[in-house]
Amino acid sequence: xxxxxxxxxxxxxxxxxxxxxxxxxxxxxxxxxxxxxxxxxxxxxxxxxxxxxxxxxxxxxxxxxxxxxxxxxxxxxxxxxxxxxxxxxxxxxxxxxxxxxxxxxxxxxxxxxxxxxxxxxxxxxxxxxxxxxxxxxxxxxxxxxxxxxxxxxxxxxxxxxxxxxxxxxxxxxxxxxxxxxxxxxxxxxxxxxxxxxxxxxxxxxxxxxxxxxxxxxxxxxxxxxxxxxxxxxxxxxxxxxxxxxxxxxxxxxxxxxxxxxxxxxxxxxxxxxxxxxxxxxxxxxxxxxxxxxxxxxxxxxxxxxxxxxxxxxxxxxxxxxxxxxxxxxxxxxxxxxxxx
Amino acid sequence: xxxxxxxxxxxxxxxxxxxxxxxxxxxxxxxxxxxxxxxxxxxxxxxxxxxxxxxxxxxxxxxxxxxxxxxxxxxxxxxxxxxxxxxxxxxxxxxxxxxxxxxxxxxxxxxxxxxxxxxxxxxxxxxxxxxxxxxxxxxxxxxxxxxxxxxxxxxxxxxxxxxxxxxxxxxxxxxxxxxxxxxxxxxxxxxxxxxxxxxxxxxxxxxxxxxxxxxxxxxxxxxxxxxxxxxxxxxxxxxxxxxxxxxxxxxxxxxxxxxxxxxxxxxxxxxxxxxxxxxxxxxxxxxxxxxxxxxxxxxxxxxxxxxxxxxxxxxxxxxxxxxxxxxxxxxxxxxxxxxx
Numbered sequence: 014x015x016x017x018x019x020x021x022x023x024x025x026x027x028x029x030x031x032x033x034x035x036x037x038x039x040x041x042x043x044x045x046x047x048x049x050x051x052x053x054x055x056x057x058x059x060x061x062x063x064x065x066x067x068x069x070x071x072x073x074x075x076x077x078x079x080x081x082x083x084x085x086x087x088x089x090x091x092x093x094x095x096x097x098x099x100x101x102x103x104x105x106x107x108x109x110x111x112x113x114x115x116x117x118x119x120x121x122x123x124x125x126x127x128x129x130x131x132x133x134x135x136x137x138x139x140x141x142x143x144x145x146x147x148x149x150x151x152x153x154x155x156x157x158x159x160x161x162x163x164x165x166x167x168x169x170x171x172x173x174x175x176x177x178x179x180x181x182x183x184x185x186x187x188x189x190x191x192x193x194x195x196x197x198x199x200x201x202x203x204x205x206x207x208x209x210x211x212x213x214x215x216x217x218x219x220x221x222x223x224x225x226x227x228x229x230x231x232x233x234x235x236x237x238x239x240x241x242x243x244x245x246x247x248x249x250x251x252x253x254x255x256x257x258x259x260x261x262x263x264x265x266x267x268x269x270x271x272x273x274x275x276x277x278x279x280x281x282x283x284x285x286x287x288x289x290x291x292x293x294x295x296x297x298x299x300x301x302x303x304x305x306x307x308x309x310x311x312x313x314x315x316x317x318x319x320x321x322x323x324x325x326x327x328x329x330x331x332x333x334x335x336x337x338x339x340x341x342x343x344x345x346x347x348x349x350x351x352x353x
Numbered sequence: 354x355x356x357x358x359x360x361x362x363x364x365x366x367x368x369x370x371x372x373x374x375x376x377x378x379x380x381x382x383x384x385x386x387x388x389x390x391x392x393x394x395x396x397x398x399x400x401x402x403x404x405x406x407x408x409x410x411x412x413x414x415x416x417x418x419x420x421x422x423x424x425x426x427x428x429x430x431x432x433x434x435x436x437x438x439x440x441x442x443x444x445x446x447x448x449x450x451x452x453x454x455x456x457x458x459x460x461x462x463x464x465x466x467x468x469x470x471x472x473x474x475x476x477x478x479x480x481x482x483x484x485x486x487x488x489x490x491x492x493x494x495x496x497x498x499x500x501x502x503x504x505x506x507x508x509x510x511x512x513x514x515x516x517x518x519x520x521x522x523x524x525x526x527x528x529x530x531x532x533x534x535x536x537x538x539x540x541x542x543x544x545x546x547x548x549x550x551x552x553x554x555x556x557x558x559x560x561x562x563x564x565x566x567x568x569x570x571x572x573x574x575x576x577x578x579x580x581x582x583x584x585x586x587x588x589x590x591x592x593x594x595x596x597x598x599x600x601x602x603x604x605x606x607x608x609x610x611x612x613x614x615x616x617x618x619x620x621x622x623x624x625x626x627x628x629x630x631x632x633x634x635x636x637x638x639x640x641x642x643x644x645x646x647x648x649x650x651x652x653x654x655x656x657x658x659x660x661x662x663x664x665x666x667x668x669x670x671x672x673x674x675x676x677x678x679x680x681x682x683x684x685x686x687x688x689x690x691x692x693x
Contacts, residue, residue: 039657202663205647205655207547207571213647213656221657228661229647231547232573233604237668240606264573266580267607270614307545307553307569311653315545316553317379317561321568323542328577 019044021181023067026141030078032062032071035177039218050079050098057105057112060209064178065111065252065287066147072115073140075102076123080133091129095120095136108260108300108327110253110289115143144180150284150341151182158188158248158282158339164197166245169235169272171204172262173215174250174282184282185248186216188339193225201225202244204232206262208306208324232264239275247272251283254338256350258294258329265327269334281330282339288353300326359384361521363407366481370418372402372411375517379558390419390438397445397452400549404518405451405592405627406487412455413480415442416463420473431469435460435476448600448640448667450593450629455483484520490624490681491522498528498588498622498679504537506585509575509612511544512602513555514590514622524622525588526556528679533565541565542584544572546602548646548664572604579615587612591623594678596690598634598669599623605667609674621670622679628693640666 018025019042024032030047036059037043045061047053053075056062062071079098085091099116106112122139126132162168168189172178175186182190189199201220206212213229220227230238238244247268253260259281272279304322309315316322332347345351358365359382364372370387376399377383385401387393393415396402402411419438425431439456446452462479466472502508508529515526523530529539541560546552553569560567570578578584587608593600599621612619644662649655656662672687685691 040654205547207545207573210655213660217660218657221660228663229644229656230663231603231647233547233607234663234665234668236607236610237603237665238663240669263571263577267573267576267611270576271607271610274610274614304569307571310650310655313651313653314380315550315650316569317558320553320557320561323568323570323574323578325574325577328574329580 023177023180024062024070024074024144026074026077026137029081030074032056033177034061035063035215036061038214047078049082050075050101053078054101054105057102064173065109065250066151066179066184066284067177068106068109069111069115069286070140070144070147070180072102072112073119073143076116076119077137077140080123080136086129088127088129088132091132092124095123106300107298108252111286114286118143147180147284148182151179151184151187153341154184154282154284154339155182155187155191157341157343158280159191159195159197161280161337161339161344162188162192162197162199162246166197167200167202167243169202169204169238169244169247169268170216171212171232171249171264171268172206173211175216175219177215177219178250184250184284186219188248188282189225199226201227202238203227203229204235204264205229206232206264211262232267235268236271239271239277244277246278246280248280248282251281251287252327253297254281254283254288255292255294255297256290258331259335260297260299260327260329263325263328266330269330273334278336279334280337280339281335285340285342285351285353288351290350290353294329297329299328302326363517363520364402364410364414364484366414366417366477369421370414372396373517374401375403375555376401378554387418389422390415390441393418394441394445397442404513405449405590406491406519406524406624407517408446408449409451409455409626410480410484410487410520412442412452413459413483416456416459417477417480420463420476426469428467428469428472431472432464435463446640447638448592451626454626458483487520487624488522491519491524491527493681494524494622494624494679495522495527495531497681497683498620499531499535499537501620501677501679501684502528502532502537502539502586506537507540507542507583509542509544509578509584509587509608510556511552511572511589511604511608512546513551515556515559517555517559518590524590524624526559528588528622529565539566541567542578543567543569544575544604545569546572546604551602572607575608576611579611579617584617586618586620588620588622591621591627592667593637594621594623594628595632595634595637596630598671599675600637600639600667600669603665603668606670609670613674618676619674620677620679621675625680625682625691625693628691630690630693634669639668642666
């Protein structure tokens with residue numbers, strides 16, 4: 014049962030919180046159960062679960078998990094515990110807005126209840142609701158975005174904005190899935206995405222699983238391919254969209270500048286929950302990760318000991334480099350933004 | 354003795370051909386002796402020795418090695434053997450022009466002799482001459498290029514165009530060494546350079562060895578750093594410069610487009626032996642390397658089995674993106690080219 018759930022869901026509830034351990038891919042498709050808040054926070058920090066929409070669900074399920082694990086039957090105490098759990102969850106990864114968004118929705122649902130049992134049920138119900146919504150939203154977003162793709166298009170993507178980044182279906186890869194479902198032939202160039210290889214480990218894996226057409230490249234080959242006329246469009250996901258910039262995996266900005274230099278469309282696919290129009294680029298902290306991600310893999314030393322490393326997880330792409338923002342409410346061409 | 358040679362030389366002759374095994378860095382500085390032409394070809398193909406100027410010396414030393422190993426005392430037969438050795442060497446890596454250039458110089462020197470002993474001595478003498486010239490040329494190139502750098506500059510580089518890419522001193526890193534020797538403070542941002550990590554394994558290693566100031570990044574962070582105003586200039590090496598383009602490690606073109614988009618100077622440092630003004634970009638074959646370079650490291654699987662991979666070793670950067678070509682004869686600003 015669990016393995017068949019894995020084929021369509023990245024995160025789910027089955028007498029507790031389960032998720033696919035994405036650090037084990039492409040070697041094995043392994044579901045893991047979260048036994049404590051500490052385990053969940055560790056899973057978020059180490060990217061066992063990652064991707065903006067999936068983190069939205071993880072934020073909400075995290076509140077449901079904290080409620081389930083609490084021995085308290087005092088509703089006031091229980092809500093206080095959930096608030097603390099919410100703070101822990103939100104600070105696990107500062108750049109992705111969806112984590113806060115999901116946790117806050119579950120907290121709000123919980124706060125509307127006046128019994129401990131009611132709180133627990135409401136938090137879980139809201140998390141399940143978010144997960145269902147995420148699937149429906151991604152399908153809608155995919156349908157709208159697919160209209161932008163033409164039969165035969167060769168599409169560049171970066172990192173993983175696929176079903177593994179969401180509860181199911183995917184954002185950038187959801188658009189490609191929907192286009193293929195409409196009968197269009199689409200070829201994907203997947204950037205491997207250093208330092209954590211989400212492109213080779215996850216994007217290439219999930220596309221091959223479904224029999225879609227993919228070629229793996231180093232991100233450093235994107236410009237050369239564009240110059241050779243081998244890329245028609247680029248589509249990426251987003252971790253946060255402020256009123257002036259798209260925050261996404263480091264390297265997104267490079268591809269956006271290169272797409273502009275070659276007069277190619279550059280699309281960002283993201284649900285409305287990724288938009289944060291109250292803030293601008295300057296307000297957002299970009300998460301910096303550890304040096305070890307660049308310095309070794311599986312015990313193989315790739316850099317001298319103690320080398321200074323700058324390892325930002327994300328970059329900011331100004332909206333004027335973005336041809337269109339693909340959402341469940343349609344495609345918005347900056348400076349036009351979705352009404353939120 | 355051998356280890357102290359390693360501190361200044363990448364390739365040398367000591368009763369046979371020796372080189373630093375660059376695939377062992379940064380773990381160990383290991384000199385290896387070439388016992389056969391097969392070993393040398395393997396060392397070139399697997400990048401135990403790499404870098405355009407070092408390959409120039411390797412091409413010439415390879416002819417000297419073939420001569421030393423031959424049992425023939427018939428000068429006509431010996432020259433025929435050397436011609437065949439030259440073909441093997443040149444086809445080991447098709448894009449780097451220096452390999453052919455070095456082999457051809459040694460072959461020409463050998464052909465001027467009329468005894469087997471004379472041929473052997475002439476080939477080795479020419480190889481030693483090329484190695485000495487390479488050091489002198491890099492020092493001159495460094496001096497001229499260093500005038501372009503200002504005190505406090507933060508310089509982006511890609512791959513390794515350092516002393517490990519040459520017989521000694523380096524081209525792009527030679528410019529930085531010379532600037533530091535002039536008393537300028539230079540900070541280097543070294544791109545790790547996927548898939549073979551020449552930036553983290555070699556560039557970071559050799560700069561740290563000399564106490565120079567370096568920060569390691571993923572190449573995907575170059576644009577973001579430029580946009581933040583943290584890069585002043587970019588300097589890279591070259592594997593071949595045709596009359597219209599610079600061939601260098603894959604990713605060079607991305608940095609060049611990004612430098613232009615941020616109005617930053619983009620320099621290429623290369624000796625005249627790297628210039629191939631008889632040819633244009635369209636004439637040159639770009640070496641494609643195996644999928645395994647992207648799919649695993651040290652037994653860790655990074656991509657699904659049998660994924661299709663496009664892994665070009667180089668890209669072409671049109672000269673109009675290059676601010677200056679730094680050579681031993683001075684700095685040439687395209688469309689001006691050195692008189693060759």
